[in-house]
Amino acid sequence: xxxxxxxxxxxxxxxxxxxxxxxxxSPLSKISLLTVGTxxxxxxxxxxxxxxxxxxxxxxxxxxxxxxxxxEDPNFYLNFTRGKLAYTISxxxxxxFERSYQIEQRWIKEQELDLxxxxxxxxxxxxxxxxxxxxxxxxxxxxxxxxxTRIPEVFExxxxxxxxFDFSYLEEQYTFRELIHQNLAIxxxxxxxxxxxxxxxxxxxxxxxxxxxxxxxxxxxxxHTSLNGKPFVKNETVLLAVxxxxxxxxxxxSPIFWLSxxxxxxxxxxxxxxxxxxRTIWLDIALFGFTGLTGILIVFLWFFTDHDATKMNFxxxxxxxxxxxxxxxxxxxxxxxxxxxxxxxxxxxxxxTVLLWVFKVQIFSVLIVFILLSLAxxxxxxxxxxxxxxxx
Numbered sequence: 085x086x087x088x089x090x091x092x093x094x095x096x097x098x099x100x101x102x103x104x105x106x107x108x109x110s111p112l113s114k115i116s117l118l119t120v121g122t123x124x125x126x127x128x129x130x131x132x133x134x135x136x137x138x139x140x141x142x143x144x145x146x147x148x149x150x151x152x153x154x155x156e157d158p159n160f161y162l163n164f165t166r167g168k169l170a171y172t173i174s175x176x177x178x179x180x181f182e183r184s185y186q187i188e189q190r191w192i193k194e195q196e197l198d199l200x201x202x203x204x205x206x207x208x209x210x211x212x213x214x215x216x217x218x219x220x221x222x223x224x225x226x227x228x229x230x231x232x233t234r235i236p237e238v239f240e241x242x243x244x245x246x247x248x249f250d251f252s253y254l255e256e257q258y259t260f261r262e263l264i265h266q267n268l269a270i271x272x273x274x275x276x277x278x279x280x281x282x283x284x285x286x287x288x289x290x291x292x293x294x295x296x297x298x299x300x301x302x303x304x305x306x307x308h309t310s311l312n313g314k315p316f317v318k319n320e321t322v323l324l325a326v327x328x329x330x331x332x333x334x335x336x337x338s339p340i341f342w343l344s345x346x347x348x349x350x351x352x353x354x355x356x357x358x359x360x361x362x363r364t365i366w367l368d369i370a371l372f373g374f375t376g377l378t379g380i381l382i383v384f385l386w387f388f389t390d391h392d393a394t395k396m397n398f399x400x401x402x403x404x405x406x407x408x409x410x411x412x413x414x415x416x417x418x419x420x421x422x423x424x425x426x427x428x429x430x431x432x433x434x435x436x437t438v439l440l441w442v443f444k445v446q447i448f449s450v451l452i453v454f455i456l457l458s459l460a461x462x463x464x465x466x467x468x469x470x471x472x473x474x475x476x
Contacts, residue, residue: 108205110141114196115204117235117317118147118181119303121191121326122267126274128188129267131299133232136178136194137208147181148211149174151224151231167390171224173214173234185324192324195306195317203311206242227260227286227393232299243311250308251292260286260393261447263298269333270450276339279449280378281385283397284440287447343454350458354465363469368414371462376408398446401433402456424470430463 120132134149152174185192199207213219224230239247258266261282268275295301309316335341350371353364383405385394410426413419434456441448 109137109139109201109208111201112141113137113139113144113201113204115199115207116194116196117303117306118323119193119195119299120185123188123190128190129274130264131190131232131267133235133299133302134181135207135211135235135238137204137211138178145178146175147178148215149176149181149231150222150234153224166388167223167225169224170221172220172222173211175211175215182324189326189329190324191322191326193303194321194323195303196319196321197306197316198311198314198318203243207238210238210242223390225392227294227297230297232302233297235302236293236296236305246312247316248310249293249305250310251305253304253308254292254295257289257292258295259288259447260290260294260297263290263295263301267298269331271338271340272333273339276449276451279447280399280403280452281382281397282393283386283395283399284446285395286393287444339451340454343451347454347458351461354461357469358465361469361472363417363466365415365417368462368466369411371459372407372411372414375403375459376405376411378403379405380408396446398437398440399448399452401437401440402452402459404430404433418473419470421470421474424467424474427463427470428467431460434460434463 114137116136116138118134118136120134122129122131132149132151134147136145136147138145150171150173152172153169182192222229236249261279264278264282264286265275268278290297296305306317307315307320350367353367357363379400382394382397382400382403385391386397386400407430410423413423437448437452437456440446
């Protein structure tokens with residue numbers, strides 16, 4: 085975290101220097117697209133895109149990148165959660181850019197763009213204009229306004245209709261969720277968390293253009309883009325090669341392991357309760373507390389943030405926020421009679437979750453199968469148990 089914060093201030097210090105209005109670039113200057121591979125952190129799982137400007141005559145070799153943020157911003161975590169965090173464009177020397185990704189062991193590929201001198205001037209002027217204090221900040225959006233989506237926008241703004249994207253290379257169009265999954269292992273907490281937090285809005289097909297919210301698709305698209313009828317990419321180079329990473333994930337730390345253990349515990353304790361005609365209160369408190377708190381988080385992300393991707397999240401059907409209230413009522417050995425009717429009404433919500441999944445209204449993490457099964461087992465038991473208690 086400290087390294088990223090310091091890096092941000094380095095970006096900012098260099099970025100604010102700016103070029104003068106009289107600044108002229110030489111005929112030997114080059115502009116290229118840099119694409120960075122994925123990293124270990126969740127924020128790095130989707131890669132990065134940036135624009136490199138190199139002018140050996142003037143001794144300039146700098147990288148412009150969108151999506152910079154500062155951990156020292158007031159209310160950083162609250163603003164990040166609510167989708168109100170200000171992101172910025174930054175500029176830094178290429179040597180520092182390259183070094184940071186050497187440390188993180190992430191590959192860098194460069195695509196030099198076939199641009200005239202006047203076109204290069206236009207792009208540099210546009211980026212420098214973005215670097216001005218009054219223009220630097222913008223509100224980030226994971227799907228529609230990130231480090232990757234800004235790249236084609238820069239080229240469109242500066243090159244106009246002479247720039248033509250050919251999307252025919254895409255053999256298949258994916259939904260936003262499918263595109264996200266391409267960068268995450270199914271049996272990972274990051275995948276599980278993203279599927280839990282993001283709603284049905286990301287289960288629509290992304291347009292061919294919208295595929296470029298991921299850096300890898302910007303990289304692919306540049307190879308199928310023309311400028312004035314000529315290929316946009318002049319040549320391509322691997323600047324930093326990194327050997328393929330081995331999967332070092334530990335199964336015993338994975339969600340499928342712990343969720344399967346969770347289901348076995350719920351099933352076993354419920355079986356013992358059935359045989360003994362008793363009720364394990366701590367298990368009910370854990371289940372209703374977990375689903376209630378999770379439901380509150382989902383409701384918060386849906387209704388009280390500016391994130392578009394967290395809207396219409398039907399995980400709220402099984403992660404039912406009112407369950408948190410029931411947590412306090414279920415502590416009693418003999419809760420109110422109406423509780424049994426509340427519990428049985430939760431079963432149709434589980435069924436509705438499955439139906440929405442089957443009809444692809446929303447694609448849920450396959451890992452919630454363990455949670456749905458656990459809840460169904462316990463809800464059925466609780467209804468039968470409470471019914472017998474009040475009829476006896």
